[in-house]
Amino acid sequence: MTQNIYDNPAFFEGYATLDRSIKGLDGAPEWSSMQKLLPPLKGKTVVDLGCGYGWFCRYARDQGAANVLGLDVSVKMLEKAQEMTTGAGIEYRREDLEQLQLEAQSVDLFYSSLALHYLENIPALFATLYQTLVPGGMLVFSAEHPIYTAPLQQGWLSDQNGQKSWPVNHYQQ
Template identity: 45%
Template sequence: MKQNKYDDTNFFSAYEKMPRSIKGLEAAGEWHVLKTLIPVLCNKNVLDLGCGFGWHCRFAREQQASSVVGVDISGKMLQKAREKTDDPFISYLKMPIEDIDFSDSQFDVIISSLAFHYIKSFKPICQKVYDCLKPGGTFVFSVEHPIFTSRNEQDWYFDEQGNRLHWPVDNYQSEGVRETTFLTENVVKYHRTISTYINDLIDAGFSIRVVKEPKPSDEMLKNLPEMINENRRPMFLLISAEKEIASSI
């Protein structure tokens, strides 16, 4: 059974109130770095895995992508995405990411934002993405950083006065289920190491182009001073990989 927490009424109601749900990409702490990894999208066919409210899909069309397909397991997410979208060149499909089955070399660019840490195994996803990506195509994604996902608690260690002392890391090498709390609800995430993310991509045939562990932008620190704590440990891992063009030799 694939996890679909976002169709839970209470969870979705809380998610709708998050800044990134209201303001979109500019309120996403990693967006200022993620957007630099996305290649030129003009006249490209784009796939967004775990598209949520469709922010990245609409961004792709703003960059003059030829067509965009957004995939998400949540009917509530896709309902909101369709309400926000008035574009015949964007289509939304309700299905788990694990079940995608597109034609070989169908897409030029494949994007995913903060979805893969909800999926049990990353390796088969890499292979499916590789197959439906055109030679020379780009796969760009973000996940919660393994330093962030290593413990069930996924929180700071505080002193008796409530001051943040440090971010504890434990059981880093023990990959698998993490039962944690997000938006006051119990959520299942899957922890894997940085090396697993990278090696699963390499094993599928990808070449790694860029790996980033973004910090808050200066503008975000100015508007939200409490974000200074995000400089103390990485919360996000961003990777850009490429399906190389086969040599004719």
């Protein structure tokens, strides 16, 4: 199964303190850029890949999307999304994106914010998305920059003088 650090209680607790967890889409630095890429959502079928707390799912529903499906591998994320969602119009489902199967030509928009970089087999997912999109459908996504995910041990290092640096070993891998 795809990497799932979000069900680790300590990691999940830390994630809950981030602006994106507290303020939703407005707390996500990439949101203003991604929002500009979105087509009109009224009447559309939308799937959020790695939906987390469900912020984008609720946005899509509120913009008039006809069907919204939020997928995440994390049970904790899906529980939080369900807890934060009132009303109808959104289905949340646990799914390993590397094993995703959906009906051909059934989705107008796939959206994913900072989730796809966790996957090892991205070509298989992209093949599935391509077959699932309706003609003219779109994939709008962001991915974590590799400078953050490249180090085997992520975090700041301090030298003997207290100078901090972020390691970028394994960047090309």
